[in-house]
Amino acid sequence: MSATAKGLILLCRPGFEPECSAEADVLAKRAGISGKPRTETNSGCVHYVFDEIFDWKLAQDATPFHALVFARQRSVWVERLSDLPTEDRATPLIEAIEALGVQIGRIEAETADTNEAKTLGGFLKRFIPHIERALSARRILRNKADLPTLHLYFKDSSQIDLGLSDPGNASPWPMGIARLRMPRNAPSRSxxxxxxxxxxxxxxxxxxxxxxxxxxxxxxxxxxxxxxxxxxxxxxxxxxxxxxxxxxxxxxxxxxxxxxxxxxxxxxxxxxxxxxxxxxxxxxxxxxxxxxxxxxxxxxxxxxxxxxxxxxxxxxxxxxxxxxxxxxxxxxxxxxxxxxxxxxxxxxxxxxxxxxxxxxxxxxxxxxxx
Ligand SMILES: C[S@@+](CC[C@H](N)C(=O)[O-])C[C@H]1O[C@@H](n2cnc3c(N)ncnc32)[C@H](O)[C@@H]1O
Missing domain, CATH: 3.40.50.150 (Vaccinia Virus protein VP39)
Structure with a gap:
């Protein structure tokens, strides 16, 4: 069994959702996939929703990350969990991941690059290690570099989208953000x-x-x-x-x-x-x-x-x-x-x-x- 794709999750610089949507549309149409972008102004995120569902690997290979300009990160969207109960968000999430039937090599917790989404940082620091431990115990999370990455995109603490990407077909950096240290003596931030x-x-x-x-x-x-x-x-x-x-x-x-x-x-x-x-x-x-x-x-x-x-x-x-x-x-x-x-x-x-x-x-x- 393999997970099926509902669409794509694309993270971009807030304000560039129209460009990110347009290029996803061009790429999908070129691959013969019909669908529509869904986004909100300055949200820093675009969901490209397919009209039909199909195998996630096919969706990924038809929309290679290197062909995108405005998406900092892209994963193939395979599931959405909404209205997660505050008292136990972990159980439904773990069950949904198990139901995908995919072994994974690592987990990336993602949010949009907005001030509002940054407030989730503290919660994610506590929550994600707990999920990792549970998935390792179930042998779903394996320490193998060639297995897919599971992207958990948190719109807020009650809605999570699950995405998948193969190593080499996504940004290697969480949320596509390269955190580089400013070198001493460099003349400009540029x-x-x-x-x-x-x-x-x-x-x-x-x-x-x-x-x-x-x-x-x-x-x-x-x-x-x-x-x-x-x-x-x-x-x-x-x-x-x-x-x-x-x-x-x-x-x-x-x-x-x-x-x-x-x-x-x-x-x-x-x-x-x-x-x-x-x-x-x-x-x-x-x-x-x-x-x-x-x-x-x-x-x-x-x-x-x-x-x-x-x-x-x-x-x-x-x-x-x-x-x-x-x-x-x-x-x-x-x-x-x-x-x-x-x-x-x-x-x-x-x-x-x-x-x-x-x-x-x-x-x-x-x-x-x-
Ligand atoms: C954004 S700054 C470059 C910053 C630089 N890359 C750094 O890392 O410090 C743009 C520079 O382009 C220069 N510039 C603009 N038009 C130019 C031209 N026709 N010939 C040479 N330099 C030009 C400006 O003088 C300015 O210093």
Missing amino acids: TLKLAEAFDALMTEDERVQSLRAGLYAVDLGAAPGGWSFQFAERGLHVFAVDNGPLADALIQTGMVEHVKADGFNWRAPRKQVEWLVCDMVEQPGRIAQLVADWVATGRCKRAIFNLKLPMKKRFDELKRCRQLIDSRFKVHGDSYVLRIRQLYHDREEVTAYLAKIHPHTLPSDKQSGR
Whole structure:
């Protein structure tokens, strides 16, 4: 017996429910699944409700996590428990989990990222270990890394949605929130954005290949230097392009050359660098074109960049940026990988990773100029 899917549970940055709903709808329809998004403004959560129920693994594989931009976390929704009695919420929950007939490797307790939901923190700290012990005793919770994760989404303490995801097909962080420590000496908090992007958008192999001492990086819109700092810390040489001032401590590392120039026109003094990163505050379409040009012409091997989205039609704007990138690569029929995500450290923006793919190394998420 295997659990059946009612829909998807998607967590997002509060305020981005329309974009999260729209992309879930596009993804589901593309996979031939009919359904509808249900959400409330600023709730930080979208339920995508399927019109028919079917096997949870099929639902998961048809809606891969890596294809979503605005969902910080997504699990396949398999059950809802409402009106749980205050005196004993645990028994009905344990019975419902047992009835799923699925062995699990771990439990993630989730809420929306709202102030109201945060008040559940104390209750969850006491409640979840109790549930874990009960499920371990029943041999439903096993200490095995390849078993599915059970997501318990608490709307409040009386309503819980049960979700499932396989490891590798969901965010590895609870609620998709990367809790990173601010490094000492970093020139700006923005440094965390690039640190999160390395983790969220790249594979381990890609990080090992590209974040090595001695390689070169270009940072467009670098000041005061939070992104350059991430490279300097790892021993990469950085051309930091910005008319604004860089932090003294960063210059003193000896790894960063400050270039006072316009990032749209400047050319690196080397034929190819490993990295281009770009955090210039500019229209997203201009940034997408600029970065696509660097990667497509081989001036850099890979890029991470921010697209600052407009207040309205954010989903459409993102689609337009994807099309601009696609048409730049189509010119030579090259293949590329493009991964986009609204990171925890992003606000009104999304962060993207773009790299050209050489024919002998085709990752599963490749896009192609055919
Ligand atoms: C959000 S800040 C960058 C923060 C930086 N990533 C950090 O971690 O400290 C944007 C920067 O882009 C720079 N900028 C905007 N337009 C630019 C352009 N055309 N050329 C170079 N820099 C530009 C601004 O001067 C500003 O310092």
